[in-house]
Amino acid sequence: xxxxxxxxxxxxxxxxxxxxxxxxxxxxxxxxxxxxxxxxxxxxxxxxxxxxxxxxxxxxxxxxxxxxxxxxxxxxxxxxxxxxxxxxxxxxxxxxxxxxxxxxxxxxxxxxxxxxxxxxxxxxxxxxxxxxxxxxxxxxxxxxxxxxxxxxxxxxxxxxxxxxxxxxxxxxxxxxxxxxxxxxxxxxxxxxxxxxxxxxxxxxxxxxxxxxxxxxxxxxxxxxxxxxxxxxxxx
Amino acid sequence: xxxxxxxxxxxxxxxxxxxxxxxxxxxxxxxxxxxxxxxxxxxxxxxxxxxxxxxxxxxxxxxxxxxxxxxxxxxxxxxxxxxxxxxxxxxxxxxxxxxxxxxxxxxxxxxxxxxxxxxxxxxxxxxxxxxxxxxxxxxxxxxxxxxxxxxxxxxxxxxxxxxxxxxxxxxxxxxxxxxxxxxxxxxxxxxxxxxxxxxxxxxxxxxxxxxxxxxxxxxxxxxxxxxxxxxxxxx
Numbered sequence: 001x002x003x004x005x006x007x008x009x010x011x012x013x014x015x016x017x018x019x020x021x022x023x024x025x026x027x028x029x030x031x032x033x034x035x036x037x038x039x040x041x042x043x044x045x046x047x048x049x050x051x052x053x054x055x056x057x058x059x060x061x062x063x064x065x066x067x068x069x070x071x072x073x074x075x076x077x078x079x080x081x082x083x084x085x086x087x088x089x090x091x092x093x094x095x096x097x098x099x100x101x102x103x104x105x106x107x108x109x110x111x112x113x114x115x116x117x118x119x120x121x122x123x124x125x126x127x128x129x130x131x132x133x134x135x136x137x138x139x140x141x142x143x144x145x146x147x148x149x150x151x152x153x154x155x156x157x158x159x160x161x162x163x164x165x166x167x168x169x170x171x172x173x174x175x176x177x178x179x180x181x182x183x184x185x186x187x188x189x190x191x192x193x194x195x196x197x198x199x200x201x202x203x204x205x206x207x208x209x210x211x212x213x214x215x216x217x218x219x220x221x222x223x224x225x226x227x228x229x230x231x232x233x234x235x
Numbered sequence: 236x237x238x239x240x241x242x243x244x245x246x247x248x249x250x251x252x253x254x255x256x257x258x259x260x261x262x263x264x265x266x267x268x269x270x271x272x273x274x275x276x277x278x279x280x281x282x283x284x285x286x287x288x289x290x291x292x293x294x295x296x297x298x299x300x301x302x303x304x305x306x307x308x309x310x311x312x313x314x315x316x317x318x319x320x321x322x323x324x325x326x327x328x329x330x331x332x333x334x335x336x337x338x339x340x341x342x343x344x345x346x347x348x349x350x351x352x353x354x355x356x357x358x359x360x361x362x363x364x365x366x367x368x369x370x371x372x373x374x375x376x377x378x379x380x381x382x383x384x385x386x387x388x389x390x391x392x393x394x395x396x397x398x399x400x401x402x403x404x405x406x407x408x409x410x411x412x413x414x415x416x417x418x419x420x421x422x423x424x425x426x427x428x429x430x431x432x433x434x435x436x437x438x439x440x441x442x443x444x445x446x447x448x449x450x451x452x453x454x455x456x457x458x459x460x461x462x463x464x465x466x467x468x469x470x
Contacts, residue, residue, distance in 0.1 A: 068321075
């Protein structure tokens, strides 16, 4: 068994599928940014656009998955090629879930527009924006790592995940304080809690993607490892 | 290309891997039940046990995934066998996430034990128990469907998912009312909101598992389809 490809055609198929994963990644990254922008600007039309694009993301997942099965059945890949295809399957499941999180944020925006956001909740919305910038940066870095099969970049994603979690915890505490001070803000604050949670999960999906990159390159499954153990694995 | 297996050995490998998926499924199902029981009984030791088992579930996911890659590389399966292996890969990712939800509930129990649950929140805890019974029943049915590759059972899981979502919505509304009536319950109520959300997601994972069963048997990817469209597909 050789790690070399039998044909340039197969190489093309692999790079074709990788480009589509990156395209899908770019799309969901934009969706998250738009959903948070819709929240900050209270823009119902932008939220609606995020929801419309969900369909397209779902479609991409189904199509890429179908092509993956066809390639595996026809090319019978082994070693790194097989790992790449398995990683693609996991990557697109994660990206689809990023799209779901964006849709959750967009639906929360709709609810908040309908109920009216109490003016004192403007401040936590600013914090949410910061949390989303961290998560989007993490996702972009994971996609970059995937594009170049760069384990160092992947490792950086894993290292920074704690920061997003800490941001979420701080935001949650702050929202609880607002709710206690003024119970009229409770309902809207809960919506913001779910937005904060959705953003935190975008960070988790980026982390999963980064772990898939390490699996392709190193053949080591580093899920559920500590960051230190992963550092040793990618050395 | 034939759908027949080349060897009884391969048959054994496939049925071996299916049994391990079911074993993993039984384990995470028990974890969710224990986590909710820990909440109802305010039992910190039981919550700790759920957290200890998380490690074992993670380990099972990694091992089954590794064996899957080996089987695909060595047996080069096609058609239904390949679909089964791909479905197993998706199934265990979902089951691992069910384990994560159980761990989330267990950690919320720890927090609630530390902070003390206001007595007026006893009632929503009863509702959470009901929500968890629906979700666990759904998960069990999805695992049954997987064991027997039974698309009708799988369809039943998809049909009942709305019920769990409705239960979650009702619970959320109720918790918001409690928070408004007595702001001292806010922090604990938020913990219960996350528990309710975790349970609702167990239902989502059961749904994903059911969709994987339909994919194996029918070769149709029914994700993102309406229940009506899925009914037509499994006819």
